Amino acid sequence: MAHTKTPAGMALMALAFAAIQSCSYSIKVANQSGTAQPDPMNREMGFYNGKEVKVIDTVVNLSLLQNGAMVIPDCGRCGFHSVEYKITFGAMLRNTFTFGKRKSIKVKYVCTKTLNQ
């Protein structure tokens, strides 16, 4: 424990932290057209402010995904407004230790606002 408090230990920890951070990332893809399904009570700084955000945070058997897509029924005909795919260090570890048989999925998505035409 004492070792971590030395300058070298701290540097090592910082390096490990940086490595973990760089393994964790997220990518957002958003549709140029259409309006996001709103959620007036969702006040959070940034991209999701005022939008209705849905989250898939699960671990699935690979076979479930290999056979096709994960089907999301709740966006209706207007489809997705945006999708964010997140990879965390923990998820990568799980993938490694299960030899890829179990995949962590962390996806945030926003549907397109339903039309009334």
Next chain:
Amino acid sequence: MANIKITHTTQWDNFHFNGPFPLKTHYDIDTNRNIRTLINRFNDSAAEIQKLIQDSLDCNERLRAYGSAWSLSNVAQQGDRMLYNARLNIQQEIKDEQLHELTPHLSENLFFFQCGTTVKEITEYLFDKGKSLKACGASNGQTIAGAISTGVHGASINEGSIQDCVVGLQIIIGPGPGDIVYLERETEPALNDEFAVSINARPIRHDGLFNAALVGLGAFGIIHGVVLEAEDLYLLKRYVKKIKPSEALEIAASMDFDNAAFRILEETNPDGTVTIPYHYKLYINPYKATEDFVTEIIYKKPYRSDYPDPVPFVKKAIFKDIPTWVSNFAAKHKKLIPKILDALKSEAFPEVDETIEGTLGEIFWDTSQSSAAFGCAFGIDNKDSTKALKLFIELMNEKGPIPGILSMRFVKQSAATLAFTKFPVTCVLEVDGIPWKANQDMISLDDFLTEVIKSFTANHIGFALHWGKNAPWGFPGLIDTMFGDKDDEWKDMRSALLTKQMADMFSNDFLNTIKLADYRTQLTGDALAARTLVTANG
């Protein structure tokens, strides 16, 4: 039956976190999509809103409709009950047989939108019909009812603000069967009485009433339907140039593009005259005001489809999600503010010498700014623009610095009684930035804007403030300073349309602060004529 989600709460906030404000009950209404015909679905929403009004009356509580909560002032807030209406987005074309016999409009240009339809939804819907809005703001997230209620403008020199293309308003003014009205101007009728009947409304044609209700600040009842005049789809060609301050301000004060020293070669005719731009906007760093101004000049062009997608280039908005700690840091080390703003210039200003083309909806696309922000806009006569800018910059340097950047847009006068674009050509002098915590060294935003008001008044610069933006709304005598007798006209018309009880239902703190909430029992002249029309078969 339209679906209403009820949330009991204690507070509510707007899009840019200018609150939180107190709130007891939040209503989130959506149309009932199981109702097949759009007009029945539309009428069902209105009936449901009327029930909500009755319930609010029974509980002795106020009710206020709001849209995207994009207003930075508390104009949309009300402590009892707030009705979120941005899911009410029915969109319809107008048919020939719905036109009024005296209308100057073509049915192909008229469209009927439910109150919560956003500007983006409207531009996309119109695009599919080969049409476009005449004007919009710098971005597209406002609802149509919210946008007209505060007088949202862009920099459209010849078209004016969004409310200026509205030709009909369906408003719910109470819970009873006769309490849905359809307002138009008498001198510019659009749709016939059968149309009004089809939306369960009583037609009322009166210029003064219509003009007052147009920029109604949510105080004329619940606007449920809006008839807009659109035009054929067009392209906007945007140039971004640097112009010497003296030349840019010369144009600002005169709007004389023909004789200006600055000209764009591609927009100059062989005879030496120039094309008059659709839009003219100056971006100004107040701490380096002698630098050339970044200037956005946009020309209207016939539509064609073979142009490159402009959206990747327009993603820039003033102050993209800059965290508030930047401004709080700046408030502690205020000498750094000019340096910070200079460093952020590339985020805040469009790229110089970049020319793009796109539709109105593409050029004024989504905002990327969704964090804490402040914005204040003074509407002034363009002839005063140089003097006003000088005073503003002096105050920013003397009383500040404050973390904000200036811009100037130019907008045609609006016919709406309380439109803040009230001058023949209104120069909208704006400051946008990130809010900060005032301290003993750093002036608060309200105090700073109070200094601006005092300075403009002392220097005889007439002004009106954007209703949906930050301002010291409690400044003594502000409404009369801004509007003279116009606010009386507005109050008279509001009193002509609403009963005293309903006028109170649709009031809020903002109206009280600015002194617009009072009700007139005794009416004369035009307002009395309007009341007679309202009560005639109500």
